[in-house]
Amino acid sequence: MRKAIAPIVALIVAGAGLATFFALRTSPEPVMSTYFLMDTVLTVKTTGGDAATINEHLHALASDVDSMTSYYKAESETARVNAAAGKGPVSVSPEYAALVKAAVAVEAIDHGSTFDIAISPLSSLWGFTTEDFRVPAAKEISDTLAYSHSDQLVISGTTVQLRDHRARIDLGGIAKGYSLDVMEEYLHTIKLQPRQVIVDFGGNLLLYSGGRKHDWKIGIRDPRGQGIIGYVRSGDAFVATSGDYERYFERNGKRYCHIIDPSTGYPGTLNQSATVITDIQPMHGAIGDALGKVFFCSPAETQRSLFQTVESQGIVGIVLVDAAGTQSTLGPITFVPTAAQ
Amino acid sequence: MKRSDRITGVVILAAVALVVVFWIVMHRTPGTLAVVQVDGKVVATVDLTSREVQTLRITGVLGPLVIVADGKGSIRVAEATCPDQICVHTIPARSPGDQVICVPNHMVITVEGKGTGIDALAH
Numbered sequence: 001m002r003k004a005i006a007p008i009v010a011l012i013v014a015g016a017g018l019a020t021f022f023a024l025r026t027s028p029e030p031v032m033s034t035y036f037l038m039d040t041v042l043t044v045k046t047t048g049g050d051a052a053t054i055n056e057h058l059h060a061l062a063s064d065v066d067s068m069t070s071y072y073k074a075e076s077e078t079a080r081v082n083a084a085a086g087k088g089p090v091s092v093s094p095e096y097a098a099l100v101k102a103a104v105a106v107e108a109i110d111h112g113s114t115f116d117i118a119i120s121p122l123s124s125l126w127g128f129t130t131e132d133f134r135v136p137a138a139k140e141i142s143d144t145l146a147y148s149h150s151d152q153l154v155i156s157g158t159t160v161q162l163r164d165h166r167a168r169i170d171l172g173g174i175a176k177g178y179s180l181d182v183m184e185e186y187l188h189t190i191k192l193q194p195r196q197v198i199v200d201f202g203g204n205l206l207l208y209s210g211g212r213k214h215d216w217k218i219g220i221r222d223p224r225g226q227g228i229i230g231y232v233r234s235g236d237a238f239v240a241t242s243g244d245y246e247r248y249f250e251r252n253g254k255r256y257c258h259i260i261d262p263s264t265g266y267p268g269t270l271n272q273s274a275t276v277i278t279d280i281q282p283m284h285g286a287i288g289d290a291l292g293k294v295f296f297c298s299p300a301e302t303q304r305s306l307f308q309t310v311e312s313q314g315i316v317g318i319v320l321v322d323a324a325g326t327q328s329t330l331g332p333i334t335f336v337p338t339a340a341q
Numbered sequence: 342m343k344r345s346d347r348i349t350g351v352v353i354l355a356a357v358a359l360v361v362v363f364w365i366v367m368h369r370t371p372g373t374l375a376v377v378q379v380d381g382k383v384v385a386t387v388d389l390t391s392r393e394v395q396t397l398r399i400t401g402v403l404g405p406l407v408i409v410a411d412g413k414g415s416i417r418v419a420e421a422t423c424p425d426q427i428c429v430h431t432i433p434a435r436s437p438g439d440q441v442i443c444v445p446n447h448m449v450i451t452v453e454g455k456g457t458g459i460d461a462l463a464h
Contacts, residue, residue, distance in 0.1 A: 034381040036447045043449075131425045203464045219438060219459035226415070227436035231459050241463045247427065275463045319463075 040202030049194030086165025106290040114297035116262035120170035133249040141265040177289025180206040205239040223272035230337035242292035243273035373454040401446025
C-alpha cells in the first residue's frame with residue numbers, strides 16, 4: 001500500500017502544475033504604458049500578444065497624428081495652413097484633407113453652431129492656447145467671432161485655404177479621436193492578436209478585443225464629484241467625452257471651460273459632460289470626438305433631434321449630464337446609475 | 342486505518358491546501374492604493390486605507406510637487422510648479438480609476454483596487 005502513495009503524489013503535483021500553467025496562461029498580466037503628448041496623457045493597457053511592442057507602436061502612431069495636426073508645432077500641416085491664412089491654398093496630405101473634411105461634415109449637422117474647427121482665434125482670445133486666461137470684453141468676442149467660422153475654409157481636393165488672414169483652424173477637438181482610428185486600424189493587422197487593448201487618450205477611449213467581442217463596462221466620470229455616476233455596457237467601441245471639469249479656469253466664482261460654444265464665442269455652459277459611444281468603423285473615433293462637442297454645446301431640446309440626425313452613422317449611444325447635473329441618455333444603451341447598483 | 346492511508350490523506354490535504362492558497366493569491370483583492378508615476382515610471386505608492394495624513398514630495402519633469410493623502414481615503418496635489426495648476430484644482434482622487442494628472446510635470450496619480458468593476462473610465 002505504501003508504494004501506492006508515490007503515483008498519487010506524482011498525480012497531484014502534475015495536476016497542480018498543469019492548473020498553475022493554465023491559470024497563468026489564460027490570464028496574462030496587462031502591460032500598461034503612459035505617454036505625454038498633445039498636451040494630455042495617453043495610457044495604453046494591453047493584455048496578451050506582444051503587449052510592450054504594441055504599446056510602443058500605438059504611441060508612435062499618436063505621435064504621427066500629433067506631428068500632422070498640432071496647432072503648436074511649426075512644421076505641422078495645421079501650422080502651414082494657418083501661416084498661409086489670407087494668402088492662398090496650401091497643399092496637404094490626403095489623410096489631412098480627409099480629416100478636415102470629416103470635421104466639416106460634423107459641423108454641417110447643425111451649421112457649425114456647436115462644433116467648429118475655425119473657432120480657434122476665440123480659444124486664443126480666452127487664453128486657452130497660452131494658459132494666460134482672461135475674460136475678454138463682449139466687443140472683442142463679437143469682433144473675433146466674425147472671422148472664426150468654417151465658412152473661412154475652402155477645401156478643394158487636397159488643398160486647404162483660409163480666406164481671412166486672421167482666421168485659424170485647430171484640430172484639437174478631433175485629433176485625439178482620429179488617433180484612435182489610426183490605432184484601431186493597426187491593431188487589426190497584428191498577426192499575434194492581443195486579448196484586449198484599452199486606450200485612454202486624454203479621456204477618449206478605444207476599447208478593443210478583436211474577434212473576442214468583449215462586453216465592456218464603461219464607467220462615466222462624475223463631472224462634479226469623485227468616482228463615477230454610473231456605467232454603460234458596450235461591445236468594442238470608441239468613447240469620447242467632452243466635459244467642463246478637467247480644463248477650465250475660474251474668475252469671480254464663475255467657471256470658464258476650454259470648449260468654446262461657436263454660436264456665442266463664450267465657453268459652453270449648457271452641460272457638464274457629454275459622452276458619445278460610437279461603433280468601430282473608419283473615422284468613427286474622429287466623428288465621435290467631434291460629436292462630443294456638438295452635444296456638449298447643445299441644449300436638451302435640440303439634443304434629441306440632433307441624435308436622430310446622426311443615429312444611423314454608427315452612434316451606439318450618448319450619456320449626458322446637463323448644467324443642473326441631471327443625467328440622461330440617447331440611443332439604445334442602458335445606463336446604470338451608481339445609486340441604483 | 343493503515344499508516345499508509347493516513348499518509349495519503351495528509352498528502353491530499355496538503356495538496357488541497359496548496360491549491361487553495363494558490364487560488365487566494367491569484368485572486369486576492371488589492372487594497373486601495375494610489376500609484377504615483379512620473380514619465381510612466383512609478384515613483385511612489387501610497388496606502389489610502391491608512392488613517393494618517395501622508396505628505397509626499399516628488400520631482401516632476403518641470404519641478405517639485407507636493408502630494409497629500411488626507412488619511413480619509415483621498416489623495417491630491419497640494420502644490421505644483423506648473424503654469425496651469427490644473428492638477429492642484431482637480432477633485433482629490435478616491436475611487437479606483439480616479440486620476441490626478443499634471444501634464445507639464447508628466448505626473449499621474451492613479452487609484453488602484455477593485456470596487457467599481459468597470460473596464461475603463463470615460464472622462
